[in-house]
Amino acid sequence: MIIAILAIATLALAFGLLLGFSSIRFHVEGDPIVDKIDALLPQTQCGQCGHPGCRPYAESIANGEDSINKCPPGGEATMIALADLLGVDPVPMDGEAAVEKPKAVAVIDEQECIGCTLCIQACPVDAILGAAKQMHTVIGNECTGCELCLPPCPVECIHMEPLKVDTSNWKWPFPNNASPELVNAGDARHA
Amino acid sequence: MHKATSVSNRKLFHFHGGLHLPDNKSQSTGDPVRKAPIPARLIVPLQQHIGEIAEPLVTVGERVLKGQLIARAQGYISAPVHAPTSGTVADIAEHLIPHPSGLTGLCVVIDSDCRDEWIDLPEPLTSYHNSDPAELRERIRQSGIVGLGGAAFPTSVKINPGPETWIKTLIINGAECEPYITCDDMLMREHPQRIISGIEILMHLLKPERVLVGIEDNKPEAIGAMREAAASSGLTGLEVVPIPTLYPSGGEKQLIRVLTGKEVPSGAIPAKIGIVCHNVGTAAAIADAVLEGKPLISRLVTVTGEGVKTPANFEVLIGTPARNLIELAGDYTSKISKLILGGPMMGFTLNDDAAPITKAANCLLAASGHEAPDPGPATPCIRCGQCAAVCPVNLLPQQMYWYARAKDLEKTQEYHLFDCIECGCCSHVCPAHIPLVQYYRYAKTESWAQEQEKQKAEQARKRHEVRVARLERLEAERQAKLRMKKEALAKKPAAKKSNDADGADPKKAAIEAAMKRAAEKKAKLTEQGVAPQNTENLTPAQQAKIDQAETRRKASHSATTVTDTTESQDG
Numbered sequence A: 001m002i003i004a005i006l007a008i009a010t011l012a013l014a015f016g017l018l019l020g021f022s023s024i025r026f027h028v029e030g031d032p033i034v035d036k037i038d039a040l041l042p043q044t045q046c047g048q049c050g051h052p053g054c055r056p057y058a059e060s061i062a063n064g065e066d067s068i069n070k071c072p073p074g075g076e077a078t079m080i081a082l083a084d085l086l087g088v089d090p091v092p093m094d095g096e097a098a099v100e101k102p103k104a105v106a107v108i109d110e111q112e113c114i115g116c117t118l119c120i121q122a123c124p125v126d127a128i129l130g131a132a133k134q135m136h137t138v139i140g141n142e143c144t145g146c147e148l149c150l151p152p153c154p155v156e157c158i159h160m161e162p163l164k165v166d167t168s169n170w171k172w173p174f175p176n177n178a179s180p181e182l183v184n185a186g187d188a189r190h191a
Numbered sequence B: 001m002h003k004a005t006s007v008s009n010r011k012l013f014h015f016h017g018g019l020h021l022p023d024n025k026s027q028s029t030g031d032p033v034r035k036a037p038i039p040a041r042l043i044v045p046l047q048q049h050i051g052e053i054a055e056p057l058v059t060v061g062e063r064v065l066k067g068q069l070i071a072r073a074q075g076y077i078s079a080p081v082h083a084p085t086s087g088t089v090a091d092i093a094e095h096l097i098p099h100p101s102g103l104t105g106l107c108v109v110i111d112s113d114c115r116d117e118w119i120d121l122p123e124p125l126t127s128y129h130n131s132d133p134a135e136l137r138e139r140i141r142q143s144g145i146v147g148l149g150g151a152a153f154p155t156s157v158k159i160n161p162g163p164e165t166w167i168k169t170l171i172i173n174g175a176e177c178e179p180y181i182t183c184d185d186m187l188m189r190e191h192p193q194r195i196i197s198g199i200e201i202l203m204h205l206l207k208p209e210r211v212l213v214g215i216e217d218n219k220p221e222a223i224g225a226m227r228e229a230a231a232s233s234g235l236t237g238l239e240v241v242p243i244p245t246l247y248p249s250g251g252e253k254q255l256i257r258v259l260t261g262k263e264v265p266s267g268a269i270p271a272k273i274g275i276v277c278h279n280v281g282t283a284a285a286i287a288d289a290v291l292e293g294k295p296l297i298s299r300l301v302t303v304t305g306e307g308v309k310t311p312a313n314f315e316v317l318i319g320t321p322a323r324n325l326i327e328l329a330g331d332y333t334s335k336i337s338k339l340i341l342g343g344p345m346m347g348f349t350l351n352d353d354a355a356p357i358t359k360a361a362n363c364l365l366a367a368s369g370h371e372a373p374d375p376g377p378a379t380p381c382i383r384c385g386q387c388a389a390v391c392p393v394n395l396l397p398q399q400m401y402w403y404a405r406a407k408d409l410e411k412t413q414e415y416h417l418f419d420c421i422e423c424g425c426c427s428h429v430c431p432a433h434i435p436l437v438q439y440y441r442y443a444k445t446e447s448w449a450q451e452q453e454k455q456k457a458e459q460a461r462k463r464h465e466v467r468v469a470r471l472e473r474l475e476a477e478r479q480a481k482l483r484m485k486k487e488a489l490a491k492k493p494a495a496k497k498s499n500d501a502d503g504a505d506p507k508k509a510a511i512e513a514a515m516k517r518a519a520e521k522k523a524k525l526t527e528q529g530v531a532p533q534n535t536e537n538l539t540p541a542q543q544a545k546i547d548q549a550e551t552r553r554k555a556s557h558s559a560t561t562v563t564d565t566t567e568s569q570d571g
C-alpha cells in the first residue's frame, strides 16, 4: 500500500516537474492568434477594412472588436478561412466587400507624372520608384493593388490595370455543366 | 497486383486499374509517314515546353535560315527554339497557340521562302564515346529537345540527374497507349535505327545497367522493327519488351511499374528510385542533334478520326498550322464534331485550327460525334466506386471530386490530388457522367494560384513591415533632432545672459579671444624653443610639470606640444 502511494506520488511529482519545465521551455512569445489571422489576410494593406493595414485588422479581430467579413481583397475565401481558424460561423461579406473585384495593379502614365512623390508616400509596400521632379513608376510585381496611391496624385495620372490572364496564370474553370446535389447512398438514382 | 504476365520471357507487373479501350489505331497506319509540305507561313510559339518562355533573338524583317536559333532558353528549365525553315520574320507577336485555355502566346511568325536553306550546323559528334558528357548534354540542350511524348519537359534537365543519383534503369517509352495516336508506332516501324542511336547516346550519358524499351503488344510491326535494330546494334543490356495493351500503360509511372515492378513514391520523380524514362521520339531527336547537328524543328503528327477523309501520319515542321494538316488528310468530312489536340482521353479541344503544331503536339483527332460523345448532363454520384477501381494511381477519385466540388482544396491534396495523371479513366467509367478530371484540373490550377498568392502576400507583408519600421525610424530621428534644437535654444539665452553680465558682445569676445590666441601662437613660433612666458605665480608642482613637458617637447621637436601646453594654460 505504502509502495503504491509512493509510486503514484513519485510519478505525480515527475510529471508535474515535466509539465512545469515544458511550460517554461516551450513558452510561445507574442500573440500567436494575431499572427495566424494576419497570415490569412491578403496583405494588400489597403485599409478598406477600416484599419491602417492588415495587421491592425488582425489584432482587432483577435480582440473581438471587429467581425471577420470586412476585407474586400480577401473576399469570401478569406472570410471562410478566418471562420475556420476562429471556429466561428461564416458571415455574409460586409457592404462593399461583397462585390469581388478583379485583381489589378497601378500604372503611372509616365508622360503626365510631375514627380511630386505623393504617391510614393502613400504606397504601403514601397512599390513605387521615383524621386522629386523625376518620373515615377510602379514596380508591377510588388504592387498589391490597394489603390491608395490614386487619390493623392494631383494630376490623376495613376490608373488601375486588371492583371492580364495568360497561359502561365490561366486556371481551369470550375466545371459548370454539372451541379448535382450531393446525395446519400440511400436516395441514389440508378443510372 | 503483383501477378506476373508472360508476354516475353521478362517478368512483368501490373499497375492498379486501367482500361481496355478500342485502340482505333489502324485507321492511320495504312500509309507510310508523309512529309508535310512547307507552309507559306509558320507560327512558332516561344513557349513549347514546360518552364520559362524562350527569349526571341531575331527582329521583324530579318532573314532566317533553317535551323537557326531564333529564341534562346531563359533559365535552367527552358528550351531554345529554332527556325523550322528559311524565310523572313514577318512578326513577333501574340498568336493563338494550342492550349486548353484558347489563349494566345508570343510567337515568331516566319514567311517561308520555299528554299528551305539550312544554316551551317554544328559539327556532328559522331565519336561522342570519347567526348565529355557535358559537351553532349550541352548539344542536346542547344538543340531545343523536349519530351516528345506530350509533356514537353526539357530533355537536357532529365539527362542531368546530378552526381548523387545513379540511374540504374533507362526506360524508353514506346507504349503509346492512348487510342488513335500512332506517331510513335510509325516512328518505330520506319526509323528504329535512329531511336537505337539515340538510346546509345543516352546510355553513354547515364550509364544505366539496363535499358528497357516498353511497347504495347498491339504494335507487332514496331516491336519487330525495334528488336531487329536492337539486335544489329550489338548493345548489351538493351531489351525490347512487349507489354500488355492496357490504357494508360504509357504513363511514366505506370510503365515503370509494368517493366520493373517499382513504385515511384508520391510526389517524387523516377530518378529518385534510379530510373529515367524517355519517349522514343525524344531518343530519335537526340540522335539527330548529336550525330547530325540538327535541332528539333519537326515531329511526327497523327491526323486521324472520322472527321477527316484520309487519316495518316505526317512529318511536320513545327509552326505549321493545324489547318494545313487537316487539308493534307483530305480535309474535314461532314462527320466532324470537334477537333482534339492529343488523344480522346487526355487531349483538349482545339477551337480554332489556325493554331500551330508545337513540339508537344502528337495527334490531331478530328472526332465525329460518336468518337467524342458529349457525356450528357451529370447526375448525382451514386458512390458505385467504379472510378476508384480503374484509377491507375490507386487514388480515391470520388473523394477528391467531393472535396474539389466543395472547393476544399486542402482536403483534395490530402487525397493526393497532385498524383493524379489526368488520364481520364475515372470520368470514362463514371455512370453519373461526372466530369471528374475537370474537377481535378480546376483544383490543381486553383491550388497553384492560391499558393502563389500566399507567397505574394508574404512578400507584401515583409515589404510593409520594412516600410513601417523605416517610417518609425525616420520619425524617431525627427523627434531627436527636434529635441536637440529645443535644448540648444534653451541653452543659448542662458549663455547670452552670462556674457551680458560681463558687458561684452559674446561674438566679439570670441573673435577677440581667437585673435589673441593666434597672435600668441605666432609669437611663440617665432621664439621657438623658449619656454612660454605667459604664466605667473606657478606652484612648484606646476612648474615641475611644465619643465617635464618642456623636456618632452624638446626631445620630440614637436611644435604641437607647444601649442597644446599653451592652450591648456589659456583655458
Ligand code: SF4
Pocket: A041, A042, A043, A044, A045, A046, A047, A048, A049, A050, A051, A052, A053, A054, A055, A057, A070, A071, A072, A073, A074
Ligand atoms: S481590407 Fe484586407 S487587405 Fe485591406 S488592409 Fe484590411 S485586411 Fe488588409
Ligand code: SF4
Pocket: B380, B381, B382, B383, B384, B385, B386, B387, B388, B397, B398, B401, B426, B429, B430, B431, B432, B433, B434, B436
Ligand atoms: S464512378 Fe462516378 S458515380 Fe461512381 S463513385 Fe465514382 S464519381 Fe461516383
Ligand code: SF4
Pocket: B387, B390, B391, B392, B393, B394, B395, B396, B397, B419, B420, B421, B422, B423, B424, B425, B426, B427, B436, B437, B440
Ligand atoms: S484522372 Fe486521376 S483520379 Fe481519375 S483515374 Fe486518372 S489518375 Fe485516377
